[in-house]
Amino acid sequence: MNESHESENKKMETTTPSSLADVANAKVQKAPGTRAMGTGLETRGIHAWFGKNHVLSDVNLDFAAGTVTALIGPSGCGKSTFIRTINRMHEFIPGAAMAGEVLLDGKDVYAPGTDVTKIRLQIGMVFQKPNPFPSMTIGENVLSGLKLSQQKVSNKDELLEECLVRAGLWNEVKDRLGAHGGSLSGGQQQRLCIARALAVRPQVLLMDEPCSALDPGSTLRIEETIRELSDTMTIIIVTHNMQQAARVSDYTGFFLSEGGPGQMIEAAPTSEIFSRPRDTRTENYVTGRFG
Amino acid sequence: MTTISTPTPTRPWLPSTKDKLRDLFFFLLSIVATYVIVAITPMKGKLAYFILFFLLYMSLTAGLQYFARGSAAAKDAFVSSLVAVGAVLTVMPIASIIGTVVSKGYKGLHLGILTTDMSLAAPTDPIANGGLLHAITGTLTLVVLALIMSVPIGILTALYLTEIQGSLSRPIQFLVQAMSGVPSIVAGLFILSAVLYPITKGYSGLMGALALTILMIPTVARTSQEVLKLIPDDLREAGVALGGTQWRTVAMIVLPAARSGLITAVILGIARIAGETAPLLLLTGGGDTVNPNAFNGSIGSLPYYIWKSFNAGSPEAITRAWAGLLVLMIIVLVLFTLARLLGTRKVAR
Amino acid sequence: MTTSAPVRVVPAPRELTTQPRFSDKVFRTVVTIGGLSSLLILGLIAIFLAYRGYEVLRQEGFKFLTSSDWSISVDDAGNVVDSTFGLAAMLVGTILCSIVAVAIALPISVFSALFLNFYAPGWLKKILIAVIDMMAAFPSILFGIWGFLVLMPSVEYWAKLLNNYFGFLPFLKLEPYVVTRSPFVAGVVLAIMIIPIVTSVAREIFSQAPLDRIQAAYALGATRWAMIKAVVIPHGKSGVIGGAMLGLGRAMGETVAVYSVLNIVFQVNWQVLLGAGGNVASLIILKFGEASPYEIKALMAAGLVLFLLTLVVNAIADLIVRGTGKSGR
Secondary structure, eight states, X not given: OHHHHHHHHHHHHTSOHXXXXXXXXXXXXXXXXXXXXXXXXXXXXXXXXXXXXXXXXXXXXXXXXXXXXXXXXXXXXXXHHHHHHHTTOXXXXXXXXXXXXXXXXXXXXXXXXXXXXXXXXXXXXXXXXXXXXXXSBHHHHHTHHHHHTTOOOSOHHXXXXXXXXXXXXXXXXXXXXXXXXGGSOHHHHHHHHHHHHHTTOXXXXXXXXXXXXXXXXXXXXXXHHHHHHTTTSEEEEEOSOHHHHHHHOSEXXXXXXXXXXXXXXXXXXXXXXXXXXXXXXXXXXXXXXXX | OOOOOOOOOBOTTSOOHHHHHHHHHHHHHHHHHHHHHHHHSSOOHHHHHHHHHHHHHHHHHHHHHHHHXXXXXXXHHHHHHHHHHHHXXXXXXXXXXXXXXXXXXXXXOOGGGGTOOSTTOOTTSOTTSOOSHHHHHHHHHHHHHHHHHHHHHHHHHHXXXXXXXXXXXXXXXXXXXXXXXXXXXXXXXXXXXXXXXXXXXXXXXXXXXXXXXXXXXXXXHHHHHHHHHHSOHHXXXXXXXXXXXXXXXXXXXXXXXXXXXXXXXXXXXXXXXXXOOXXXXXXXBOOSSOOOOTTSSOBOOHHHHHHHHHHHOSHHHHHHHHHHHHHHHHHHHHHHHHHHHHHTTOSXX | OOOOOOOOOOOOOOOOOOOXXXXXXXXXXXXXXXXXXXXXXXXXXXXXXXXXHHHHHHHHTTHHHHOOXXXXXXXXXXXXXXXXEOOHHHHHHHHHHHHHHHHHHHHHHHHHHHIIIIISOHHHHHHHHHHHHHHHTSOHHHHHHHIIIIIHHHHHHHHHHHHHHHXXXXXXXXXXXXXXXXXXXXXXXXXXXXXXXXXXXXXXXXHTSOHHHHXXXXXXXXXXXXXXXXIIHHHHHHHHHHHHHHHHHHHHHOOHHHHHHOOBOSSOOOOTTSSOBOOHHHHHHHHHTTOOHHHHHHHHHHHHHHHHHHHHHHHHHHHHHHHHHHHOO
């Protein structure tokens, strides 16, 4: 896992910052909050610990509805930990602890009495490694979230098609929905996992390095999917690939750990981060001087 | 640099005091309701208490979750109670066994228990007559003999499976597994048919030890194999790369590194056979006097003593059986604790 | 440098031979012989039991498995006048007791394995695993005597309750009404003996459930139980069945614990609650004391049948358990 990160980072060294800024500027710019999709997601003073180990310190970030935010930074800077605190997956690690607030539509997801399963239905997640359920067919995989949370829908077939279309997988699998999820290629499996996350209609989709295990072709395909999905939901994507951050995101947050806990150094519209970062550490990172 | 005051770590996902109080309240409510229902309905007995309490607690917690969060959460709460009951049912017999053996067995203990045998005591004699000397020395003899035979074979088998990994590895692995499933009575019959009838024609400690050997080999082999697998391959490669033969590498690097794990394997093997009864009933004759000769004449053992006393049926004999069980249980517990303590550091640094 | 037409010569692969040194040859031979000991012992068991039991097996033929008479009469000189040996009642009893044992032990073991893996806090998990492993090491005579003196009265009471409320089910019938020392009682004692074994296997297999799929299920809003149903159970199903088979094999071969609590009757009885049962291993202990040399041969044949039965059950269990370990799902 670490090796692939390193090689990706190496690739970055050959890229000049101006070209990344061009990439960031080339896509259609979106103003935040243009659609009525809730007021979005805010994090207030997020800290995270594993046992005594303080891994993330005081992150304050707002994610406007309908935007894509990329989180970049070297390995071990707390990006993944941060997004896992958002949908409360952090708490599965033994010894984990946190502080701060995650406000979804103004309500703290960590408030006492909150039903954590409802939170995870509203905030979906796609993992680094594609992980379809091997005992289920493609169709069952897409609808598995409904089954897991015991929701009933009347129009299963429509939902199935809609999710697969939005995940960009429909044309490839429409004739073999009964096949097992494991029979797909890696890229297809990852899009299946995206379709699975979409089926429960989340407001927010977290993506934890969704392309790091995939080939370049599949990566592009998934990036297209992300751009299309961002019309209807808030997306937060963790990536080591700065090209990818530039290509898909409206906003970018840069995380860094300087020996101590990881911190968010700078967050700004993506084009600014790549053309005129305010912090020298950000500049050093995006120009490939370290990391 | 501005210094940020770090807040204290919290775990908001853990149940709050309010949640804990609520659970405790439900728990107490279920107990009270159970007593009330048992009192006013014809349902009686421990079973009624247990089942009623479970049903009440389960429906209270599941009901709460149903109204608060819906049917999925209710099912989850129901299953949480169910698996906890599974764990309770698993552990309850062992608590009962240990409790009974201790409470009944201590009455059979007396000062002379480790210094006298049963040669001059009848089953109906008072407890103070006779003791366990013959049984303990007998069990010791049997175990030592079985150790001498089974440990080399067991460890050689494990070495074959981990160091040689020849074409026979899979079948042998399978056979070792199959051997661990051989019923002890079959092992006894086998020694009876293959050694006792044609060759020695009489009970002896050796016969019992042979049967115990068959039962002990798979335990030693499998546990040793697990331990040897934990020895990193680079240790072996280092040994061979330094010009050592495979034999010397195994003898001087692999086995010493696995030493405490191998001792654990042997201890677990002893625990497996120390209380084995069925083959001893066929092969050892179970004498009442101390027999120092393991190769000739009937020899007592703890399991045989317990079995004999239990079947004699008189109250004194039953008490003797419990006392024997207590001693046997303590031996197994000590062996097992020893294995645990050693097992926590399977591979020596 | 001269360039000639490129002729690609593919060299023949060199043969890599290692000439082991003498000491290694000795080492490998000794270890291999040691490794083969299990084959040798299992083979010898089959051969000797078959050899000793041959006479009886030939006399009885297939009836040895289908009839349930077990009688021998000997004249004053010790010659066998008449004998019939049939194992049917004992075989039926063995199967009945062990099926009852597995039917009780399997759900309890699965529940407690789930509890250990997914519900218990760390400290409790550690203690429980130590206790359960220790219970697996307890000698069977302990379970037998405890079962007879402590457990049996309760179990007989449960048997009456079962018959009262579920007596309409054919296998819970009770005619005549005798509940003491029934296969059900033996089954409960056996269940308590095999629960630790099945629990350990199930726990081991559940703990190998892939973490990424567990997280995926939780991230989709699954409750703990929904996650277990979607990920852990499909992953561990066949392994748990294999563990249950291991328990079944152990239950079938158990001797003293069953002998202590079972009323052995030479009559085929399929009623679980009725106080008349059988068990091949207990038969051997029961008859061994007063057996004539000819009857001993019959017991050897019975031992052979038991050996083969447990061998088959264990073989299937092993295949299933190892199969799950391999495929990793």
